[in-house]
Amino acid sequence: xxxxxxxxxxxxxxxxxxxxxxxxxxxxxxxxxxxxxxxxxxxxxxxxxxxxxxxxxxxxxxxxxx
Amino acid sequence: xxxxxxxxxxxxxxxxxxxxxxxxxxxxxxxxxxxxxxxxxxxxxxxxxxxxxxxxxxxxxxxxxxxxxxxxxxxxxxxxxxxxxxxxxxxxxxxxxxxxxxxxxxxxxxxxxxxxxxxxxxxxxxxxxxxxxxxxxxxxxxxxxxxxxxxxxxxxxxxxxxxxxxxxxxxxxxxxxxxxxxxxxxxxxxxxxxxxxxxxxx
Numbered sequence: 001x002x003x004x005x006x007x008x009x010x011x012x013x014x015x016x017x018x019x020x021x022x023x024x025x026x027x028x029x030x031x032x033x034x035x036x037x038x039x040x041x042x043x044x045x046x047x048x049x050x051x052x053x054x055x056x057x058x059x060x061x062x063x064x065x066x
Numbered sequence: 067x068x069x070x071x072x073x074x075x076x077x078x079x080x081x082x083x084x085x086x087x088x089x090x091x092x093x094x095x096x097x098x099x100x101x102x103x104x105x106x107x108x109x110x111x112x113x114x115x116x117x118x119x120x121x122x123x124x125x126x127x128x129x130x131x132x133x134x135x136x137x138x139x140x141x142x143x144x145x146x147x148x149x150x151x152x153x154x155x156x157x158x159x160x161x162x163x164x165x166x167x168x169x170x171x172x173x174x175x176x177x178x179x180x181x182x183x184x185x186x187x188x189x190x191x192x193x194x195x196x197x198x199x200x201x202x203x204x205x206x207x208x209x210x211x212x213x214x215x216x217x218x219x220x221x222x223x224x225x226x227x228x229x230x231x232x233x234x235x236x237x238x239x240x241x242x243x244x245x246x247x248x249x250x251x252x253x254x255x256x257x258x259x260x261x262x263x264x265x266x267x268x
Contacts, residue, residue: 024136029208032267041207 002061006034008052023047074261076122080115081254087112088247110158117154120147135206142202149195157188189249208267216263220255224248 009019009030016034020027025044032038040048049056091108094100100108135143164181167173173181199205200214228248234240 021136024139026135026139026206026208028264028267029206032208035268037267038208038211044207 001039002036002063003033004059004061005030005048008054008059009034022051070261073122074258076118077254077257080118080122081250081258083115083118084112084250084254087115088250092244110162120151135209138204139206139209142199142205145202146195146199149198150192153188153192153195156191157185160185160188186246212260212263212267216256216260219259219263220252223255223259224252227251 005019009016014022016030017027020030023030023044029038029040033040045056045060049059052059091112094104094108164185167181168178196217200210200217231240231243235242
């Protein structure tokens with residue numbers, strides 16, 4: 001699933017490891033989510049939304065054919 | 067050498083050591099004139115490489131620069147390793163006792179059957195521990211998926227291997243393959259497929 005995680009992370013000048021620490025996930029999870037290869041669970045998506053203070057749909061792109 | 071390929075090489079080494087020792091042991095055990103003590107050793111020694119998985123796995127989760135999990139996320143790994151350790155310990159213990167009993171006493175088929183099931187029970191416990199591990203609420207969800215996929219892939223490959231060997235035995239008189247060895251084959255494959263499953267998410 002396409003998302004703006006990499007952009008949001010860059011705005012805060014965070015590395016993947018720092019973001020992983022904030023979300024309490026593995027660094028690899030952050031990478032897989034950013035590249036769109038892994039869709040986070042709903043609880044993790046909410047954690048991401050809370051961290052960046054934005055609604056989920058502003059971070060993740062809802063592609064209908066996905 | 068990267069940490070990952072080092073891990074892969076060590077796992078492959080353990081599996082190779084296990085299969086080699088198991089083969090040597092089967093040659094030894096097959097000899098009727100073998101003293102009881104030696105046959106006991108022959109049974110126990112092949113299971114020893116399995117213990118090498120502990121330091122490997124704990125070290126891997128602790129120092130792995132790729133995953134780098136928090137203490138809370140590492141707790142399920144620790145719980146699993148403890149359960150796996152208990153399983154292996156009881157497996158070796160029950161195996162020793164069973165082998166000793168089979169060699170010393172003239173047991174009835176019923177008692178032998180009970181011993182056979184008892185020896186396999188710790189294996190069932192280890193499989194249960196794997197189930198608990200992927201169901202652990204503290205596990206990192208991405209890691210859960212990687213491990214679940216690896217378990218399924220290694221289960222599939224083990225069944226595929228069993229099918230191939232089964233037909234080889236039926237069609238081409240291939241040597242008898244002891245069924246219980248499918249368990250370490252499965253564990254070995256589980257360790258080996260993980261880097262490949264991980265690679266798919268890079």
